[in-house]
Amino acid sequence: MAAPSVQEVLPPSLDSTSQPPSLFDGSTRLYINYQCPYAQRAWITRNVKGLQDKINLVPIDLQNRPDWYKEKVYPPNKVPSLEHNNKVIGESLHLVKYVDSNFEGPSLLPDDLEKRKFSEKLIAYSDTTFVPEVYRSFAKDARTLAGAHFDYLEKALHKFDDGPFFLGQFSQVDIAYAPFIERFQVFMPEGFDYDITTGRPKLAKWIEEMNKLDGYKETKVLEQEKTVEKLETSKMHRQSPVKVTGASTLVSNM
Template sequence: MASSSVQDLLPPSLDSTSQPPSLFDGTTRLYINYQCPYSQRVWITRNVKGLQDMIKLVPIDLQNRPDWYKEKVYPKNKVPSLEHNNKVIGESFVLVKYVDYNFEGPSFMPDDQEKQKFAEELIAYSDTTFVPEVYRSFAKDARKLAGAQFDYLEKALHKFDDGPFFLGQFSQVDIIYAPFIERFHVFMPEGFNYDITTGRPKLAKWIEEMNNLDGYKQTKVLEQEKMVEYYKNRFLPKA
């Protein structure tokens, strides 16, 4: 894997008072939000491929967005988006693949066809089932309903035994799941007294191995207490 020990100096978030960067000047820019799990997917891809010098981070304050972001950069006014070769593309799935396939560094999709097929299944499952089902569970029986989703991941992690990741070796699948597993792993013990790794040794090992990746560690939520409070306010019934 590429050396990803380059330590980013994280720039401050741009808000409605901020001037735009010199757009479309040949610089490749990744527009993100530091708290956004979808942004984090592409940020991880950039870092673990060792592209910190090639792709500049431009964090956007989603609570107070600059008008120029929607008007001049990305009309959908969402993050993440990538400014590259005089065009801007969005959507985290698309961007993870785009950055993986269009920039130098190790590839995070294996040549093995069985692994490729499983990767496509898992990637599709993440946003159609895993993420929405876990969020929905917070208003119902979180342990049981979310538990079924973490059981699915535990089983998936048993399929290939040539490494601790979903396809054995680190891949796009790990990148897609990491931001959400990170948040659920922090929030659920606080919100529901529920540890997602209990009885799931493969998932526990996966989290441990992810936390050893410098390129991922740099993207993790810095203010976990704030994130937990946000989740509690958003998802837990008010007293």
């Protein structure tokens, strides 16, 4: 289960006027953006493993990025990235696995081989299918097209009955989906009069249980009105393809 929560004061975001931290001085730093769902994955992982005093948060203003972030820290110029052992690595799902494997704290994968195999399938589905297809549905028929993917998750939540999470107990899989379901649950009732939990009791229970985890709740810094406004912009630009592949896109800049 998740480690006990450590309440922390969140640092201010760094922008083009900010000086860089003392890079590669032996500290471990997680570069994030408070509104980015991809960065939120790594942030949740840090929190639920109880690593608040081991991994320092360095929030980056994606709308006014400091030049030194691309030049000296992470050339792809995206978040999240992790500075650890004199190197910097990125990509949200990779960082979830990396932090889980290389730091102390409760393991976020079960020993059960069947569950581990299922976790690989669900984690792959999150970014290859679920996230891009739900966002693309905003330009077409969100109720029908997105609904099929929420049905997939509902079915997946029925596979193991030893807990309310995707693998029964809380795991990397829940972290992969949480930031996006969080946003869809807020926006879709407003944007499309569509409640993603209607007829999906397992998904509703999953959301309820996720919201009890301090390590996750502490990452929910988005104001609901701003979430709706950002995603409404996506809906208004429905004639243009919705790109969801990088942290510089609309989706990850939220």
